[in-house]
Amino acid sequence: MEKLDGKKLSSQIKNEIKQDIDKIRSEGGNIPHLVAILVGHDGASETYVRNKEKACIKTGIKSSVLRFEADISEKDLLSEVAKLNNDSDVDGFIVQLPLPDHINEQRIVEKIKPDKDVDGFHPVNIGRMTLGMPAYISATPFGILTLLKRYNIKTEGKHVVVLGRSNIVGRPVSILLGQKATPGNSTVTLCHSRTENLKSITASADILIVALGKAEYVTADMVKQGAVVIDVGITRVKSGKTKSGWKLLGDVNFDDVAPKCSHITPVPGGVGPMTIVALLHNTVAASKQEIYKHQHRP
Ligand code: GUN
Numbered sequence: 191m192e193k194l195d196g197k198k199l200s201s202q203i204k205n206e207i208k209q210d211i212d213k214i215r216s217e218g219g220n221i222p223h224l225v226a227i228l229v230g231h232d233g234a235s236e237t238y239v240r241n242k243e244k245a246c247i248k249t250g251i252k253s254s255v256l257r258f259e260a261d262i263s264e265k266d267l268l269s270e271v272a273k274l275n276n277d278s279d280v281d282g283f284i285v286q287l288p289l290p291d292h293i294n295e296q297r298i299v300e301k302i303k304p305d306k307d308v309d310g311f312h313p314v315n316i317g318r319m320t321l322g323m324p325a326y327i328s329a330t331p332f333g334i335l336t337l338l339k340r341y342n343i344k345t346e347g348k349h350v351v352v353l354g355r356s357n358i359v360g361r362p363v364s365i366l367l368g369q370k371a372t373p374g375n376s377t378v379t380l381c382h383s384r385t386e387n388l389k390s391i392t393a394s395a396d397i398l399i400v401a402l403g404k405a406e407y408v409t410a411d412m413v414k415q416g417a418v419v420i421d422v423g424i425t426r427v428k429s430g431k432t433k434s435g436w437k438l439l440g441d442v443n444f445d446d447v448a449p450k451c452s453h454i455t456p457v458p459g460g461v462g463p464m465t466i467v468a469l470l471h472n473t474v475a476a477s478k479q480e481i482y483k484h485q486h487r488p
Contacts, residue, residue: 191448194337194420194455203336204249207470211250222477223252224308224469225274225283229267229293230260234426235286242284245466251473252354266291268301275303282308282476284469290478305482308472311358320365321428324481326472331363333464334399334420338373343397343418343453346375351395353408353441355382359401359422388412405439410446419447419454 215221224246238240239255246253256270267289274283283306299307304314310326314371318325327335338345350367354360360380367376379391392398392412400408401422413419423441431437440457448454455461475481 191342191451192453194341194460196333196451196461196463197459199337199340200467203340203467204470207249207251207467207474210474212383215250220281221250221252222281222473223254223279224473225254225256225280227258227267227270227274227283227285229262229286229289232288235288235420239286241466242469243429245274245470246473249470251470260290262293264297267293267298271298271301275301275306279308282306282473284309289347295480305479306476308469308476310362310472316357316362319362321350322369326475326481327366327468328358328362329465329472330359330401330422330461331366332471333461333466333469334363334371334422336468337420337455337461337464338397338418341453343373345373348376349394349395350376350378350397350399351392351421352378352380352399352401353382353388353392354401354403354422355380357402360399361414363399363401386390400441402441404441406441406443408442408447410443410450413450415450416452417450419451420461421455421457424457424462460472 211221220408227241228235228239243253243255274280279375287295289298299311300313302312303465307315308326310328315325319327352360352364364378364380367374368378381388381391383389387413393414395417397418398413399420399422403423403425405423405427419442421440421442425439426436427439428435429437438458444456449477456481
């Protein structure tokens with residue numbers, strides 16, 4: 191069994207991005223600038239945004255965070271998004287989710303200009319991705335594809351089973367791996383809460399991608415001998431054994447499942463760190479206008 195070490199790989203990719211940024215700087219080019227909008231004080235969101243900022247600093251990408259109180263109106267938040275759309279100093283931006291209940295997330299996401307939508311959440315980017323056109327691919331699916339690619343895991347002709355059909359992980363990763371591309375060319379089965387005979391499907395997976403948000407849901411009896419298992423889950427649970435008082439659990443019962451796998455991602459240190467480098471990659475692509483070359487900013 192080989193661990194897919196997202197921590198080590200993400201650190202290597204951050205070095206590659208840093209070299210690219212150093213070169214841009216030495217040539218007097220445009221240093222990519224990422225902005226994150228953070229509304230309220232949700233603990234997990236604060237951590238995500240802080241980790242994104244740290245990664246930007248490490249690579250030399252310019253990063254800013256715009257903070258707003260949880261009672262900001264939807265109208266005011268829409269106008270902040272419009273400002274960033276029109277700010278030529280900003281290459282890409284994200285609105286950290288979830289947003290407070292009185293704000294319609296979809297309305298906010300749809301307001302982001304697709305060529306600055308480095309989260310890849312806008313329907314235009316999701317549509318383009320689905321058609322196999324150049325698009326910003328959202329961080330988790332991009333991170334999973336990068337892990338598979340850099341570890342030379344063959345996906346062609348393989349049966350990929352995805353557990354979970356969310357718009358930001360399960361559905362896009364199922365679309366991407368079914369496409370005529372590398373990684374890709376897989377036969378994909380997308381399973382969800384209504385799937386019947388789940389165990390018989392997961393047990394036939396060459397590659398099992400789990401994005402359910404249910405701690406330690408997948409056990410050894412659900413996994414084929416020699417499978418590749420990608421665990422996207424992160425559930426924070428109380429723990430008496432850690433300094434912070436918390437520990438993170440994946441959707442896969444690691445100790446039970448790992449002995450059966452050819453490769454498996456740990457939690458933490460698997461998919462998580464890869465998502466951050468995906469966002470950095472998209473930000474650099476935005477600054478180089480690689481996805482929407484034909485579009486000119488004001
Ligand atoms: N909340 C959890 N994951 C993400 C993400 O990738 N992007 C944004 N904007 N919010 C999130």
